[in-house]
Amino acid sequence: xxxxxxxxxxxxxxxxxxxxxxxxxxxxxxxxxxxxxxxxxxxxxxxxxxxxxxxxxxxxxxxxxxxxxxxxxxxxxxxxxxxxxxxxxxxxxxxxxxxxxxxxxxxxxxxxxxxxxxxxxxxxxxxxxxxxxxxxxxxxxxxxxxxxxxxxxxxxxxxxxxxxxxxxxxxxxxxxxxxxxxxxxxxxxxxxxxxxxxxxxxxxxxxxxxxxxxxxxxxxxxxxxxxxxxxxxxxxxxxxxxxxxxxxxxxxxxxxxxxxxxxxxxxxxxxxxxxxxxxxxxxxxxxxxxxxxxxxxxxxxxxxxxxxxxxxxxxxxxxxxxxxxxxxxxxxxxxxxxxxxxxxxxxxxxxxxxxxxxxxxxxxxxxxxxxxxxxxxxxxxxxxxxxxxxxxxxxxxxxxxxxxxxxxxxxxxxxxxxxxxxxxxxxxxxxxxxxxxxxxxxxxxxxxxxxxxxxxxxxxxxxxxxxxxxxxxxxxxxxxxxxxxxxxxxxxxxxxxxxxxxxxxxxx
RNA sequence: GGCCCGUUCGUCUAGGGGUUAGGACGUUAGAUUUUCAUUCUAGAAACAGGGGUUCGAUUCCCCUACGGGCUACCA
Numbered sequence: 001x002x003x004x005x006x007x008x009x010x011x012x013x014x015x016x017x018x019x020x021x022x023x024x025x026x027x028x029x030x031x032x033x034x035x036x037x038x039x040x041x042x043x044x045x046x047x048x049x050x051x052x053x054x055x056x057x058x059x060x061x062x063x064x065x066x067x068x069x070x071x072x073x074x075x076x077x078x079x080x081x082x083x084x085x086x087x088x089x090x091x092x093x094x095x096x097x098x099x100x101x102x103x104x105x106x107x108x109x110x111x112x113x114x115x116x117x118x119x120x121x122x123x124x125x126x127x128x129x130x131x132x133x134x135x136x137x138x139x140x141x142x143x144x145x146x147x148x149x150x151x152x153x154x155x156x157x158x159x160x161x162x163x164x165x166x167x168x169x170x171x172x173x174x175x176x177x178x179x180x181x182x183x184x185x186x187x188x189x190x191x192x193x194x195x196x197x198x199x200x201x202x203x204x205x206x207x208x209x210x211x212x213x214x215x216x217x218x219x220x221x222x223x224x225x226x227x228x229x230x231x232x233x234x235x236x237x238x239x240x241x242x243x244x245x246x247x248x249x250x251x252x253x254x255x256x257x258x259x260x261x262x263x264x265x266x267x268x269x270x271x272x273x274x275x276x277x278x279x280x281x282x283x284x285x286x287x288x289x290x291x292x293x294x295x296x297x298x299x300x301x302x303x304x305x306x307x308x309x310x311x312x313x314x315x316x317x318x319x320x321x322x323x324x325x326x327x328x329x330x331x332x333x334x335x336x337x338x339x340x341x342x343x344x345x346x347x348x349x350x351x352x353x354x355x356x357x358x359x360x361x362x363x364x365x366x367x368x369x370x371x372x373x374x375x376x377x378x379x380x381x382x383x384x385x386x387x388x389x390x391x392x393x394x395x396x397x398x399x400x401x402x403x404x405x406x407x408x409x410x411x412x413x414x415x416x417x418x419x420x421x422x423x424x425x426x427x428x429x430x431x432x433x434x435x436x437x438x439x440x441x442x443x444x445x446x447x448x449x450x451x452x453x454x455x456x457x458x459x460x461x462x463x464x465x466x467x468x469x470x471x472x473x474x475x476x477x478x479x480x481x482x483x484x485x486x487x488x489x490x491x492x493x494x495x496x497x498x499x500x501x502x503x504x505x506x507x508x
Numbered sequence: 509g510g511c512c513c514g515u516u517c518g519u520c521u522a523g524g525g526g527u528u529a530g531g532a533c534g535u536u537a538g539a540u541u542u543u544c545a546u547u548c549u550a551g552a553a554a555c556a557g558g559g560g561u562u563c564g565a566u567u568c569c570c571c572u573a574c575g576g577g578c579u580a581c582c583a
Contacts, residue, residue, distance in 0.1 A: 186510070
């Protein structure tokens with residue numbers, strides 16, 4: 001690695017829809033590497049293919065990275081010295097580069113129509129546009145100079161293809177995998193510039209990475225097979241010295257079965273695959289995201305950061321700052337990792353526990369609003385107390401309602417069957433006395449209430465166990481929730497009395 | 509089919525010639541919580557197979573098997 005080189009790294013998503021786990025992790029690893037080395041992290045939008053470009057996707061990507069806490073130095077919105085950052089806005093330059101390669105003899109004009117190539121593929125099952133057959137196809141290598149010029153002058157539809165060497169060995173040293181080599185005789189003449197004038201990924205990535213002075217490229221392993229094309233391009237342009245270092249990240253796999261994780265798997269297995277909700281503007285289909293499911297960005301980033309990487313210790317919980325400080329390419333795992341939603345949930349649980357109540361407050365208040373609790377009906381101080389009481393029970397922020405709804409609204413359904421069979425007149429009388437005594441109490445705190453309640457039971461020669469559950473059910477509605485006297489304290493005298501009264505009415 | 513990459517508990521992984529092969533998620537059992545969840549403690553659980561090299565391979569090499577990726581005028 002060239003240590004003098006300024007680290008400059010880019011994330012280059014294609015704005016074709018929501019950002020899935022693999023995409024965010026690629027962004028994250030690029031980012032961690034850049035920041036670890038004090039370098040730049042830039043965003044380049046790869047909207048090369050107009051037919052698949054989806055409106056709104058670029059904004060979505062920006063929002064997603066911001067949510068994750070990934071800060072961008074240069075992008076289409078904040079600009080920089082290497083713009084434009086949208087592929088489509090760089091279109092004019094690509095053709096010139098492709099033609100430069102033609103002049104140098106490393107590429108050629110190909111006039112074959114899609115239909116003609118289809119025909120070839122039908123004739124020869126393993127058809128490849130390469131050194132063996134390119135002379136029998138319609139291109140600037142097989143045609144005379146005059147014919148070629150004539151077709152070009154006529155604006156005959158054509159592509160520009162790379163002229164893959166007959167028999168060479170191309171290799172490079174991957175930061176993660178070590179030396180990887182390919183035989184060019186097995187590769188084909190890939191299209192560099194499409195008939196519509198847009199570059200393919202192969203051309204665009206090389207030209208732009210050069211123009212943007214990219215030093216390191218972290219991308220998914222699915223790009224490994226096309227890397228020799230990119231190496232060759234860097235060489236043919238005469239830029240080999242400035243070629244970035246490559247690092248091919250292991251893939252994120254389906255939790256069950258085999259293969260790359262896809263959006264469909266999330267739908268099928270019931271967990272999100274996108275970072276945030278994504279609504280397809282064409283179909284209107286909504287794909288649920290981690291953010292909306294109730295993931296904390298810290299948990300999401302933590303979970304992705306250690307999927308295929310670890311620091312060599314037994315630490316599992318990392319903040320973004322720690323990930324940046326400890327990140328190292330050498331410690332990236334080579335093999336693909338199956339995504340485990342259970343573990344992802346555990347990360348969120350841990351992060352909710354570790355997050356200060358105050359920092360959770362805005363999200364918790366949003367949950368309350370969603371559940372028709374009027375804003376302002378309860379003080380922040382009250383909500384904060386409830387958060388600290390139930391925080392450790394939450395896997396998702398949304399779980400708050402399930403765990404704590406009875407603090408905000410009287411339960412509607414009572415698990416009467418749990419206490420009714422063993423109900424007695426004696427118990428009714430006991431609770432009536434409790435109501436009377438509670439209303440006269442000056443002090444109202446959990447420990448005082450608990451001893452008062454228990455002393456009363458003991459004094460009457462009754463069993464504590466017989467009364468705890470009825471009290472809980474009258475206050476909460478069911479057999480769950482935090483310490484019952486904490487609930488009594490937080491609910492306040494009036495509410496407690498009214499709920500016991502209501503419970504008594506139900507039982508008699 | 510061809511090419512490329514990979515393979516340690518069910519899953520994510522640590523380790524890297526001599527280890528009781530460690531941790532986490534999940535799971536099982538117990539404790540705590542007079543509820544549920546949390547939490548705590550303990551347990552079960554892995555080096556794909558075969559050849560080398562070596563005094564000794566899970567570790568290094570080769571082969572096989574298996575898995576994955578790519579094989580478009582998609583990225």
